[in-house]
Amino acid sequence: MALQYWVGDFFVDLSRNQITRNGQSRTIPPKALAVLTYLAKHQRKVVSHDDLLTEVWPNTVVTPNTLQRSIAQLRKALGEDRKLQSYIRTHAKQGYSLECDIVWEDDYSAKKGGTEPQEKAISPESQVNRKPKQPDHQSQVFKPSRYLVSSIVGLVLLGFIGFKFYTPKHTSQLIFDRLQAVTATDRKEFAPTYSPDGQYILFHRYLDKLCVNKIWARNIHSQKETQLTPDWGTYGRHTLSPDGKTLVFIAAEDCTKPLTQNVCYDLVSLDFQKALVGQPSANVLMRCKNSAISNPVWINDNNLAILQKVSRRWRLINYSVNNNTSRVLYDLEDGNLVYFDYSKSEDIIAVISNHQDGQLYIDMLDSSGQVLSSHPVDYPDEIPEHMRISPNFSPLNERLIFSTGRRFFSLSYDGKVNKLNLPLDQPASSPYFHPDGQRALLIKGRYDSDIASIPLSQPEAISMPSEADVSKIYPSTTRSILEDDDGIFQPNGNLIAFTSRRSGDDQVWITDGRDLQQLSQFPMDTNIYGMNWSADGQSILVNANKSLTQIYLDGSIKNFSLAHPVNRQFQWDSVNNTVLLSLTIKGITKFAEVYLEGPEVKVINEKQVNWAQRSEDGRLIYLDHMNRFWQPGPAEDQLIEKLALQGSEKRFVLKENVIYSINRDNQLWSYDLKTDNFNPIREMHKDIDYLTDINQESLLITYVVSAKKEVTELFLRE
Structure with a gap:
């Protein structure tokens, strides 16, 4: 195969990993050039995603996004207009094709008799200056008359004038002017929207002491705030009808007899004008006991579009307020919906x-x-x-x-x-x-959490006033004013690894109790979803941005390429090089164990698993979506009956075949898998987020210091 060829006016030199045009060269990643070359070999034919992945990444597990990134790199190098796609054309759900003339260097040399020195053949500058001639039947040059030239110039001028003075009002970019606060309380606000007439800002305010969300309205001109839902806690997004009369939201409450979920979801309507004067009149439109609903949005003809979760898959439904009926708007049989928005x-x-x-x-x-x-x-x-x-x-x-x-x-x-x-x-x-x-609402704020190490062998319970300052009861191990979380003890060492946003983004940090060191260098807007030490205490496996990275104490890293995004990393067995994960496969979350050397994915079950660990003797323990404890049985997984009411969102830690956790009543407890012995230990503060690790002497917890979110308004320059 030739190491050099032409793609239209671009000279491609595989020996140098370069694309050159008009004397300007750009270095391209070898895999991206391999994609271009394979497309060039199948000029103007649709090449499937699978064929490209097999050809360019043989015997390697990569995601389709890897191919997509290579295509984006090529388009950027070719200076391609993505909408016109004059070089590389996307064929939805099929693949790509290269839609331009290709001239291979060996073909060109053959036409010249092969007399040109090889040294010149590898010079991109010389190649650009001697681009192959067109075939003989196209070699005659067309000479336009001066009248035609004048006409073309005139059309160009008219086009320029028309573009300048008759451009549509749709803007191609936004120019931001300023950002200013709308609310300034110690509470958490979120989910802000405008009323259809633009006169009110509606938002949720989280009341920490009552542990519920309420919907508030703020008059843009008078700045007066009104609580609209005094008797209702809310969940998710709210929406006002196009005429501004009816507010619809979703209320979540404990189900009295839960079948498949812990809460029931009520679709509730409220007379907005009456609520503004302190006379809320609410009506339950629809109640869901075995499916979740989210994100109601008014569309047309007095209908609502709503996300509904059935059998772990989200679909979009249309709910008719007039008829009290619903129908499916959009569903993917082999996928899942994530989010939607509506343009009136x-x-x-x-x-x-x-x-x-x-x-x-x-x-x-x-x-x-x-x-x-x-x-x-x-x-x-x-x-x-x-x-x-x-x-x-x-x-x-x-x-x-x-x-x-x-x-x-x-x-x-x-x-x-x-x-x-x-x-x-x-x-x-x-x-x-x-x-x-001309303006927009967004939520801006910070979450402040700290890590504390607590002696495990405290003999008696601590008096725990409900409003006590949590930081005085549990002195911080790694105090900052931002989010610190996921503290884990180093095996056979004195370090604690944890995640922190103190440098601006989620990063892995380590401390010996005195000095701090940032271990990772992840890019901006990174989110970490779990990490574990290796058994020898010399490296940490991290799920950053839903991909796995092993970070060594000397700062070196090793990336693992999985075919599916990792939602949550639960536990890493570095000896056997396996990791318990929650993966998204075709849009559905599945509980799996991955052998990293392959990598090979073994789906354990298709349940929604909130947390999981393996014991020293190999038993698998996990929390399901209702925070119930399960373990494998001879024929099927079995509930651990003694822990029926002990699970919570605070996770659990499994050490030496003993489960440690904190229940919904804030009680720390232990359960021995071998003896079936349940042992309440002591009361813990209500503001504890998670129990993250335990050793022979202490346990590590994450607790909330403050959580401040506020509504801000972003103004655009006219």
Whole structure:
């Protein structure tokens, strides 16, 4: 095969990993060039994703996003307009094709008799200056008349004038002017929206003492705040009807006789005008005991679009308020829905979903559920390939906007992502735009948690006043004003590893009780979802941005390429090199054990598993979605009856065949798997987030110091 060839006007030199045009060379990753070369060998033919993956990455497990990144690198090097796709064309759910002329260097040399010195053949500058001639039947030069030239010049001038003075009002970019606070309390606020007339800001406020969320309205002009839901706790997003009269939200409450879930979900409507004057009148529209509902949004004809979770798969339904009936709007048989937003002006729905190929897609629907288009989300290098996003419609023409933390990006209807110039000092939510498109709401704030080491052998219970300062009862091991979490003891050592945002993003840190050291160097907007020490205490396996990385104490790293995003890392057995994980496979979360040398994935079950550990004697213990303890039995998994009411979201630790955990009544307890002995230990503070590790002398906990989130308003420059 020739090591050099032409793609249109671009000279490709595989020996140098370069693409050159007009004397300007760009170095390209070898795998990306291998993709281009394989497409060139099948010029103007559709090459499937599988064929490209097999050809370029043989005997290697990689995600389809790896191929997608190579395509993006090639398009950037070729200076390609992504919408026109003049070189590399995407064929939805099929593959790619190279739609241009290809001239191989050996063909060109053969035509010249093979007389040219080889040294010149490998010089990109000389190759560019002597691009092969066109075939003989195209070699005649067409000479336009001066009248035709004058006409073309005139058309160009007219086009320029028309573009300058008749450009549509849709803007191609947003210019941000300022960011200012809307709320400034010690409470947590979230889920902000505008009323349809733009006169009110509606948001949720979390009342720590009552442990419920309430919906509030704030008048934009008078700044007066009104609590709208005094008798209801809420869950998820709320929505106002287009006429501004009816507020709909989802209330969550404990199910009296739970069948498949701990809470029931009520779809509730409220008279907005009466609620503003302190006379709320609520009505339960729909109740779900065995399925979850989320994110209600008014669409047209007095209908609501709602996400509904049935058998662990989310689908989009249409609920008719007039008829009290529902029907499925959109469902993926081999995938899952993640998020959606609705544009009233265009009467279309944008759905973010996981498809069967493992990629994240943007699916555009009309309000009846008809699919208008479906494209994979083309992440740039700045965004981790498995990051989930929540884009909302924006003033930009055919583009939505989402946040990854401290950065904003736009997302086009065909899946193209572009960075917006608005760096933030703190993570913020995706913006929700005002009806006039000149301002937007977002949530900005910080979460402050600390790690404490507590003696395990404390003989008597501590008096634990409900309002006591948690930091005075449990002195911090690693105090900062930002989020510290996941403290774990080093095996056979004196270090504690933990995650912290003190440097701006989630990173792995270690401490010996006196000095601190940042061990990882993950990029901006990184999120860590679990980590474990190796048995020899010399490295840590980390799930950062849903991918696994092994970090050694000397700072060196080893990355593991899995075919599926990792939702949660539970436990790593470094001796056998296996890890217990929660994976997303075709959009569905599954509990699995992965052998990292392969890597080989063994799905244990398809339940939603909240936490899992293996005991020293090899028994698998896990918490299901209702925080019940299970262990394998001879025929099927069995509930641990003595722990029927002891599970909680605070996780558990398994050491020497003994389970340690904190129940919903804030009681620390232990359970011996061998003797079946349950032992209450002592009361713990209510603000403990997680029990993270235990050794012979102490246990490590994470507790909340403060959690401040506030509504802010982002103004655009006109």
